[in-house]
Amino acid sequence: xxxxxxxxxxxxxxxxxxxxxxxxxxxxxxxxxxxxxxxxxxxxxxxxxxxxxxxxxxxxxxxxxxxxxxxxxxxxxxxxxxxxxxxxxxxxxxxxxxxxxxxxxxxxxxxxxxxxxxxxxxxxxxxxxxxxxxxxxxxxxxxxxxxxxxxxxxxxxxxxxxxxxxxxxxxxxxxxxxxxxxxxxxxxxxxxxxxxxxxxxxxxxxxxxxxxxxxxxxxxxxxxxxxxxxxxxxxxxxxxxxxxxxxxxxxxxxxxxxxxxxxxxxxxxxxxxxxxxxxxxxxxxxxxxxxxxxxxxxxxxxxxxxxxxxxxxxxxxxxxxxxxxxxxxxxxxxxxxxxxxxxxxxxxxxxxxxxxxxxxxxxxxxxxxxxxxxxxxxxxxxxxxxxxxxxxxxxxx
Amino acid sequence: xxxxxxxxxxxxxxxxxxxxxxxxxxxxxxxxxxxxxxxxxxxxxxxxxxxxxxxxxxxxxxxxxxxxxxxxxxxxxxxxxxxxxxxxxxxxxxxxxxxxxxxxxxxxxxxxxxxxxxxxxxxxxxxxxxxxxxxxxxxxxxxxxxxxxxxxxxxxxxxxxxxxxxxxxxxxxxxxxxxxxxxxxxxxxxxxxxxxxxxxxxxxxxxxxxxxxxxxxxxxxxxxxxxxxxxxxxxxxxxxxxxxxxxxxxxxxxxxxxxxxxxxxxxxxxxxxxxxxxxxxxxxxxxxxxxxxxxxxxxxxxxxxxxxxxxxxxxxxxxxxxxxxxxxxxxxxxxxxxxxxxxxxxxxxxxxxxxxxxxxxxxxxxxxxxxxxxxxxxxxxxxxxxxxxxxxxxxxxxxxxxxxxxxxxxxxxxxxxxxxxxxxxxxxxxxxxxxxxxxxxxxxxxxxxxxxxxxxxxxxxxxxxxxxxxxxxxxxxxxxxxxxxxxxxxxxxxxxxxxxxxxxxxxxxxxxxxxxxxxxxxxxxxxxxxxxxxxxxxxxxxxxxxxxxxxxxxxxxxxxxxxxxx
Numbered sequence: 037x038x039x040x041x042x043x044x045x046x047x048x049x050x051x052x053x054x055x056x057x058x059x060x061x062x063x064x065x066x067x068x069x070x071x072x073x074x075x076x077x078x079x080x081x082x083x084x085x086x087x088x089x090x091x092x093x094x095x096x097x098x099x100x101x102x103x104x105x106x107x108x109x110x111x112x113x114x115x116x117x118x119x120x121x122x123x124x125x126x127x128x129x130x131x132x133x134x135x136x137x138x139x140x141x142x143x144x145x146x147x148x149x150x151x152x153x154x155x156x157x158x159x160x161x162x163x164x165x166x167x168x169x170x171x172x173x174x175x176x177x178x179x180x181x182x183x184x185x186x187x188x189x190x191x192x193x194x195x196x197x198x199x200x201x202x203x204x205x206x207x208x209x210x211x212x213x214x215x216x217x218x219x220x221x222x223x224x225x226x227x228x229x230x231x232x233x234x235x236x237x238x239x240x241x242x243x244x245x246x247x248x249x250x251x252x253x254x255x256x257x258x259x260x261x262x263x264x265x266x267x268x269x270x271x272x273x274x275x276x277x278x279x280x281x282x283x284x285x286x287x288x289x290x291x292x293x294x295x296x297x298x299x300x301x302x303x304x305x306x307x308x309x310x311x312x313x314x315x316x317x318x319x320x321x322x323x324x325x326x327x328x329x330x331x332x333x334x335x336x337x338x339x340x341x342x343x344x345x346x347x348x349x350x351x352x353x354x355x356x357x358x359x360x361x362x363x364x365x366x367x368x369x370x371x372x373x374x375x376x377x378x379x380x381x382x383x384x385x386x387x388x389x390x391x392x393x394x395x396x397x398x399x400x401x402x403x404x405x406x407x408x409x410x411x412x413x414x415x416x417x418x419x420x421x422x423x424x425x426x427x428x429x430x431x432x433x
Numbered sequence: 434x435x436x437x438x439x440x441x442x443x444x445x446x447x448x449x450x451x452x453x454x455x456x457x458x459x460x461x462x463x464x465x466x467x468x469x470x471x472x473x474x475x476x477x478x479x480x481x482x483x484x485x486x487x488x489x490x491x492x493x494x495x496x497x498x499x500x501x502x503x504x505x506x507x508x509x510x511x512x513x514x515x516x517x518x519x520x521x522x523x524x525x526x527x528x529x530x531x532x533x534x535x536x537x538x539x540x541x542x543x544x545x546x547x548x549x550x551x552x553x554x555x556x557x558x559x560x561x562x563x564x565x566x567x568x569x570x571x572x573x574x575x576x577x578x579x580x581x582x583x584x585x586x587x588x589x590x591x592x593x594x595x596x597x598x599x600x601x602x603x604x605x606x607x608x609x610x611x612x613x614x615x616x617x618x619x620x621x622x623x624x625x626x627x628x629x630x631x632x633x634x635x636x637x638x639x640x641x642x643x644x645x646x647x648x649x650x651x652x653x654x655x656x657x658x659x660x661x662x663x664x665x666x667x668x669x670x671x672x673x674x675x676x677x678x679x680x681x682x683x684x685x686x687x688x689x690x691x692x693x694x695x696x697x698x699x700x701x702x703x704x705x706x707x708x709x710x711x712x713x714x715x716x717x718x719x720x721x722x723x724x725x726x727x728x729x730x731x732x733x734x735x736x737x738x739x740x741x742x743x744x745x746x747x748x749x750x751x752x753x754x755x756x757x758x759x760x761x762x763x764x765x766x767x768x769x770x771x772x773x774x775x776x777x778x779x780x781x782x783x784x785x786x787x788x789x790x791x792x793x794x795x796x797x798x799x800x801x802x803x804x805x806x807x808x809x810x811x812x813x814x815x816x817x818x819x820x821x822x823x824x825x826x827x828x829x830x831x832x833x834x835x836x837x838x839x840x841x842x843x844x845x846x847x848x849x850x851x852x853x854x855x856x857x858x859x860x861x862x863x864x865x866x867x868x869x870x871x872x873x874x875x876x877x878x879x880x881x882x883x884x885x886x887x888x889x890x891x892x893x894x895x896x897x898x899x900x901x902x903x904x905x906x907x908x909x910x911x912x913x914x915x916x917x918x919x920x921x922x923x924x925x926x927x928x929x930x931x932x933x934x935x936x937x938x939x940x941x942x943x944x945x946x947x948x949x950x951x952x953x954x955x956x957x958x959x960x961x962x963x964x965x966x967x968x969x970x971x972x973x974x975x976x977x978x979x980x981x982x983x984x985x986x987x988x989x990x991x992x993x994x995x996x997x998x999x
Contacts, residue, residue: 045484059676060809061808062674062808066884089609094760094761111452132769150951151948154946154951156946156947156950156951157946157948158948159776170680172676203895206894206895207891207895210887210890210891211884211887211945212883227664274790290938307516322646333759333760333804333806333807334677334804334805334807335754335756335759335796335798335799335803335804349846349850349851350843350844350846350847350859352613352861353710353713353714353846353847353862354843354848355613355862356613356713356714356717356862357709357710357713359613359713360712360713360716366777403536417853
């Protein structure tokens with residue numbers, strides 16, 4: 037019995053150690069609106085409000101992937117050109133002059149979204165369009181649009197199923213592309229979207245249950261359409277009024293407790309079971325674990341002398357530089373008089389960094405163009421032959 | 434039938450026709466001619482032939498998913514660590530030029546015993562080897578050794594050379610690590626010269642402890658990595674250091690940027706500075722990673738409006754930045770720091786020259802002028818001597834010379850070392866780089882193996898995902914390079930091990946992130962029915978009915994023939 041107890045103790049100790057090291061090193065946010073057209077103004081405003089909040093709490097633009105399928109600011113119907121507001125008081129221009137949209141217009145597709153999550157992108161895709169998260173990253177995924185039972189519509193043309201989303205997160209987990217993931221979705225029947233998730237460390241929350249609609253909050257009479265959805269509005273209200281700084285200690289539990297069904301008009305849902313430790317543990321995560329950014333800047337103490345400190349490294353690097361210079365001189369003295377003049381120069385580079393060649397235009401897919409032409413020619417020839425033969429035979433018959 | 438249409442068209446004629454209708458209704462249609470039956474059979478057969486021989490193969494071909502065969506079991510075994518247990522046998526040469534052969538052999542043997550007793554982590558162990566070739570042992574210098582592993586195929590790399598030299602006037606043995614080579618000098622008082630009879634001479638114990646101390650950080654790091662980040666001594670500091678450093682990449686882009694809020698300085702002697710101060714270090718890193726370098730000068734670079742402004746400190750007579758504000762120092766939104774070049778990660782090094790009205794600028798807490806942003810890069814505040822402007826104010830110099838870039842580039846070099854995860858001990862750069870080679874080899878071996886395991890699980894769990902042939906070939910390349918990494922590690926050839934681990938890692942990443950492997954459309958079965966039914970219903974029903982009719986006719990004919998023969 038005592039042995040068993042000790043074993044338990046050891047196990048709990050191990051667990052504690054594990055928990056102590058479970059700390060994330062970077063934050064990423066993927067904010068997706070999936071609907072187009074002017075009357076869906078509120079979906080873009082939802083996303084832009086979230087974008088503003090995560091930026092305010094410290095996630096840099098390079099770690100925010102913003103997907104906007106339409107450009108409301110420049111829509112001809114917009115009475116306030118160049119701006120997007122999520123509130124009828126029009127206090128905060130969400131579009132501002134400092135916004136980086138990574139996927140815009142028809143780039144927002146199911147395929148691109150899944151490729152983004154799983155990083156199965158072409159090599160040429162710029163880094164600003166990639167989710168560069170790793171095993172230490174906390175990822176916030178926020179989606180909004182029109183959805184239904186276990187699907188979310190993208191751009192009126194296609195839809196993403198709850199299965200596809202679950203598989204994408206599953207692959208992210210397999211490749212260690214997140215540490216913890218907070219999935220938020222504001223759409224009709226939103227809670228059905230996270231029912232198929234199976235990979236661990238995910239907290240999911242949605243705006244409405246199966247067979248429930250998710251409603252807009254209010255309309256701006258001058259803009260002419262609804263400007264924000266209810267659930268997002270109250271989430272934002274919590275984030276804006278209570279999470280005022282990046283050092284906020286408010287937890288996810290506080291955020292989810294702030295849901296008020298009488299205000300939201302639908303039943304928001306939370307899924308904890310994928311999170312290690314379940315609801316109890318998950319509730320303790322702070323809001324800024326997902327909405328903020330960790331960046332522990334390390335100042336180098338110029339006076340410290342412990343191993344690996346700046347001073348010691350500088351001495352070693354200086355020695356290395358010195359040695360290289362000596363080797364340079366030896367090398368050129370071996371080469372003899374011809375390079376004597378060169379070694380006199382202060383910088384006689386022996387380490388040639390690869391010089392860049394200017395890239396010119398090249399013809400793509402040059403190979404096999406003649407072969408293709410030949411194939412085309414023979415196909416045309418065969419067709420003509422068949423036609424001629426047919427017409428001759430037809431006449432004789 | 435005809436009578437009915439007749440009714441409608443010509444009611445007058447109905448009387449004349451009624452006499453005819455009755456016998457007509459009972460009349461059997463004329464028997465089909467055998468030719469017509471034959472033709473109908475042929476038509477139906479032709480339809481079915483097209484369906485079976487053309488339609489079905491096309492449907493099969495266009496809807497089937499190509500899945501190349503993958504050695505799932507092997508991949509899972511690598512991921513579980515069943516195939517390879519990485520070991521790190523370091524070969525250390527001992528040279529004792531002044532000793533007799535039996536004495537030095539005895540010294541090596543007893544030191545080895547002492548080392549083995551001290552070692553707690555079996556995967557990483559030191560193997561001593563006696564060399565009498567003293568000339569050769571002094572010759573190899575630091576970076577030669579770091580690169581030697583690539584070319585030497587047969588013997589293990591020499592990690593360290595220990596020279597044991599007697600020295601007069603010493604009470605106890607003393608050690609000295611040559612900072613620019615991989616040589617450890619041990620000086621001992623002649624009175625403590627090892628005697629073959631003693632089983633545990635103090636000199637051996639001393640050497641063993643020195644070596645143990647030298648490699649303790651590396652050992653702890655490797656133990657930390659192999660255990661998956663939970664076990665090992667100093668776990669907290671090591672994981673902190675690992676968190677700070679970049680993830681391994683084959684190519685890093687180094688981006689050096691000069692930012693200044695005003696119009697000056699507008700040029701810097703960057704090319705010579707890089708050549709002079711940085712390329713030796715990059716050359717030393719050549720076996721580990723490749724580097725590309727970009728530089729830029731950005732004038733009129735303002736802080737973001739959210740950044741707290743620097744405060745003038747009377748005591749320091751300088752403008753100071755608070756430590757907690759440093760993370761907001763970089764104006765990520767407006768400073769063009771996210772160049773999308775190539776596939777590797779970018780390390781940003783920022784040289785910030787403050788406005789003359791805010792110069793000199795330092796960090797409040799410890800008067801430092803540089804800091805590291807983990808996994809991102811480093812910042813250096815350069816306060817050049819101000820020049821008197823013609824209008825009376827002070828200006829920054831228009832050009833920054835190579836010499837004044839020296840402290841900045843030395844700091845950048847240090848930050849680069851830190852960001853690339855170089856261990857902090859021992860105090861010799863060649864040894865630290867060698868140590869980094871082993872650490873990186875271990876990391877890559879594990880990460881490539883775990884990618885293989887992920888891919889194997891993915892293939893099994895997602896049957897709808899296509900697996901092109903290129904993935905299969907990448908997987909086989911990865912597996913073969915993984916096993917060669919493992920055997921190189923066992924043989925102590927760490928440079929070669931890292932070289933094949935790099936290939937294994939890049940192939941593993943390529944196979945996992947294969948572009949065409951996007952199982953983006955999951956169709957539940959009811960969706961499939963919904964897709965196929967409108968298409969196949971109208972075509973399928975007449976075809977099936979006609980087939981059944983034809984079969985019925987054939988069976989009836991066959992039965993009739995049997996009855997007639999019976």
